[in-house]
Amino acid sequence: MPLDLILNNLEKHIHLTREEQELFTAYLQPKKIKRKQFLLTYGEVCKYSAFVTAGCLRGYTVDKSGIEHVLSFAPADWWIADMYSLISQKPGIQNIEALEDTDVLLLSKANQEKLYTQIPKFEHFFRILTENSLVASQQRLIDSLSLTAEERYNNFCKRYPTLIDHLPQKQIASYIGVTPEFFSRMKSVMVRKK
Amino acid sequence: MPLDLILNNLEKHIHLTREEQELFTAYLQPKKIKRKQFLLTYGEVCKYSAFVTAGCLRGYTVDKSGIEHVLSFAPADWWIADMYSLISQKPGIQNIEALEDTDVLLLSKANQEKLYTQIPKFEHFFRILTENSLVASQQRLIDSLSLTAEERYNNFCKRYPTLIDHLPQKQIASYIGVTPEFFSRMKSVMVRKK
DNA sequence: CCAATTTCTTAACCTACATCAAGTGCCGCC
DNA sequence: GGCGGCACTTGATGTAGGTTAAGAAATTGG
Numbered sequence: 001m002p003l004d005l006i007l008n009n010l011e012k013h014i015h016l017t018r019e020e021q022e023l024f025t026a027y028l029q030p031k032k033i034k035r036k037q038f039l040l041t042y043g044e045v046c047k048y049s050a051f052v053t054a055g056c057l058r059g060y061t062v063d064k065s066g067i068e069h070v071l072s073f074a075p076a077d078w079w080i081a082d083m084y085s086l087i088s089q090k091p092g093i094q095n096i097e098a099l100e101d102t103d104v105l106l107l108s109k110a111n112q113e114k115l116y117t118q119i120p121k122f123e124h125f126f127r128i129l130t131e132n133s134l135v136a137s138q139q140r141l142i143d144s145l146s147l148t149a150e151e152r153y154n155n156f157c158k159r160y161p162t163l164i165d166h167l168p169q170k171q172i173a174s175y176i177g178v179t180p181e182f183f184s185r186m187k188s189v190m191v192r193k194k
Numbered sequence: 195m196p197l198d199l200i201l202n203n204l205e206k207h208i209h210l211t212r213e214e215q216e217l218f219t220a221y222l223q224p225k226k227i228k229r230k231q232f233l234l235t236y237g238e239v240c241k242y243s244a245f246v247t248a249g250c251l252r253g254y255t256v257d258k259s260g261i262e263h264v265l266s267f268a269p270a271d272w273w274i275a276d277m278y279s280l281i282s283q284k285p286g287i288q289n290i291e292a293l294e295d296t297d298v299l300l301l302s303k304a305n306q307e308k309l310y311t312q313i314p315k316f317e318h319f320f321r322i323l324t325e326n327s328l329v330a331s332q333q334r335l336i337d338s339l340s341l342t343a344e345e346r347y348n349n350f351c352k353r354y355p356t357l358i359d360h361l362p363q364k365q366i367a368s369y370i371g372v373t374p375e376f377f378s379r380m381k382s383v384m385v386r387k388k
Numbered sequence: 389c390c391a392a393t394t395t396c397t398t399a400a401c402c403t404a405c406a407t408c409a410a411g412t413g414c415c416g417c418c
Numbered sequence: 419g420g421c422g423g424c425a426c427t428t429g430a431t432g433t434a435g436g437t438t439a440a441g442a443a444a445t446t447g448g
Contacts (some may be wrong), residue, residue, distance in 0.1 A: 013241065063340035071332065084329045093336075120314050127321040130328055135278045137331040142287075144338050145371050146257035149405075168425065177339050182405055184427055343435075364397065376435055378397055 002030065002053035006105055009051065009077060013128050014121040023118065027111040033057070033098040039080075040096040046085035048106040052076050055102025056163070057170065059094045070175040073099075073160055075165075079129060099167065144177060149186055152176040195206070196224065196247035200299055203245065203271055207322050208315040217312065221305040225290040227251070234290040240279035242300040246270050249296025252365060253288045264369040267293075267354055267361070273323060293361065338371055345382055346370040 006141075010016060016024065033039055038047055039057060050057070057074040059082065073095065075079035078170055085092030086109060116123040143152050153176050157164055164172070173183035197219055206212060210218065223242075227233055234240055235249060244251070251268040253276065265288065268274035279286030280303060309316040330353075337346050347370050351358055359368070367377035 061336055061340070067340065069339045071334065071336070083325065083332065087325050087329060100344055105287065116318070120317070123317045124256060126309070126322060127317055130270070130321060130324045131281050134324055134328040135281060136332060137335060138277065141331060141335045142255055142263060142265070143336065144335065145263045146255070146261065170425070178404095179406060180426075181407080181428085184425095186405095188427080304398085364395070372434095373436060374396075375437080378398095378436090382397080 002101075002105060003028075005053050005077060006051050010125060014125045015019060016119075016121065020119055020121075024115065024122075027107060027115065029106040029108070031106055033102045033104065033105050033109045034173050035098055035100050038095060038097050039104065042093065042095055042096065043091045044085075045089055046082040046094075046109075048114060049081045049086065050074070050096070050104040051079050052107055053103045053105060056099045056166075056169055057096055057102055057104075058099055059096045060097070061093050061176065068174055069177070070171060071160065073163055073175070075160070075162060083133070085109055093121065099171070101161075149176060149178045149182065153183075153186070153190075196297060196299060197222075199247050199271060200245050202320060208319045210313075210315065214313055214315075218309065218316075220338075221301060221309065223300040223302070225295045225298050225300055227298065229292055229296075230296050232244050232289060232291050233298065234276060234286060234288065236287065237285045238279075239283055240276040240286045240288075240303075242302050243273055243275045243280065244268070244298040244300055244308060245273050247297045247299060250293045250361075251290055251296055251298075252293055253290045254368065255287055256289070256340075262368055263371070264365060267357060267365075267369070269354070269356060277327075293365070343370060343372045343376065344384065347380070 006028070007016070007021055007025075010024075026050075027071045031039075033055075034157060037051060042062065052074045054076055056076075057080055058070050059072045059074070060068045060070045060081055062068050066096060072080060080096060082092040082094040082096065084090075085094070089109075112122070112126070116126075122153070143155055147155070156176055169187075170180040176183070178186070200222070201215055201219075204218075225233075225244075227249070231245060236256065244291070246268045248270055250270075251274055252264050253266045253268070253274055254262045254264045256262050261370070266274060274290060276286040276288040276290065278284075279288070283303075306316070310320075337349055343351070347366070348371055350366060363377060363381075364374040367374045370377070372380070375377075
């Protein structure tokens with residue numbers, strides 16, 4: 001059941017009473033997104049944090065020469081949002097798209113802020129969630145500055161083991177920051193090496 | 195006075211009473227770091243968040259071919275730490291070094307956690323601080339994936355206007371992710387263009 | 389104020405990855 | 419069940435930025 005998944009996710013960092021759980025779940029809004037549909041598009045203000053209960057989303061930006069850069073994948077049990085836009089409430093820079101039919105639970109920014117005051121444990125939870133994202137983001141920056149495409153691919157495989165053979169490889173190429181052409185070549189070289 | 199600087203920094207997001215201010219400042223530990231001395235070195239566990247009151251620090255990693263990558267500069271009124279190590283309490287991956295004689299106020303992880311329970315506003319403050327770092331880190335990742343060295347340099351100038359003519363240019367080169375040689379060439383080309 | 393070190397510049401050559409182009413395989417869909 | 423389009427491959431060629439080296443300029447510490 002989807003609500004169990006999100007309650008277990010919270011349980012990793014905070015413990016809620018029955019009533020608190022009920023207050024929380026009342027704030028959630030389930031939504032289904034079909035493959036290739038968008039949860040959020042460039043220029044829109046991000047009003048929700050999304051928790052994925054089934055399927056998979058990707059968040060990406062498009063640069064001025066039209067190239068897409070995948071910033072994150074969100075399979076089941078992950079949170080996703082355009083943090084820049086969610087925080088500033090300015091027009092966002094990400095597209096968030098379903099890679100397959102996907103179910104999410106939406107928590108609006110307004111409700112999230114109510115939770116902070118009604119149940120301070122949520123401030124704690126989201127602080128930790130944000131800290132972990134920050135560490136991941138910094139690590140990815142370090143990787144992009146100091147590793148080769150091949151090493152970044154190996155890191156991707158560790159970080160998203162469930163996604164490797166599940167995802168069009170152009171999406172993986174975009175995540176590790178190379179063209180699909182180069183990624184294809186690289187993979188065939190890696191096979192030959194073994 | 196240094197304490198005013200940090201209290202004003204907090205004031206950007208939370209309001210403290212006189213007593214809360216006193217409780218907080220009692221937790222702080224002033225420290226002086228001479229130019230080229232380290233606040234933290236690779237492999238050490240990070241036990242403090244540091245707030246700079248004068249001077250300037252840099253946080254950087256060294257990759258396996260010995261190249262340094264500057265992750266952040268911290269001039270006066272900025273916070274710095276090896277977040278990965280501070281959070282996990284595992285051996286860190288950053289060196290934090292003084293670029294000139296620098297004064298910091300240290301807040302230990304233990305004290306920081308006491309603040310979270312004694313004055314929940316601090317959980318709020320550090321959540322926001324972490325959110326802003328996350329957004330900056332994501333933006334820098336996007337920049338490194340989609341901009342040229344020249345565009346990244348322009349962004350650097352916007353982000354750290356006070357540092358541009360204040361900092362050895364090899365440090366800037368390292369921050370934007372190019373060699374000092376290339377950076378030098380790039381600058382002379384930029385001048386000629388104008 | 390000088391010597392030592394560090395920083396900056398310039399130049400020739402090199403490499404990881406991009407771009408463009410053409411072809412193959414395959415999956416979904418009327 | 420055929421076909422339109424997308425994902426993947428492979429090859430030829432282009433380029434941003436790296437490497438090595440060597441000299442000039444600037445800082446720094448004594």
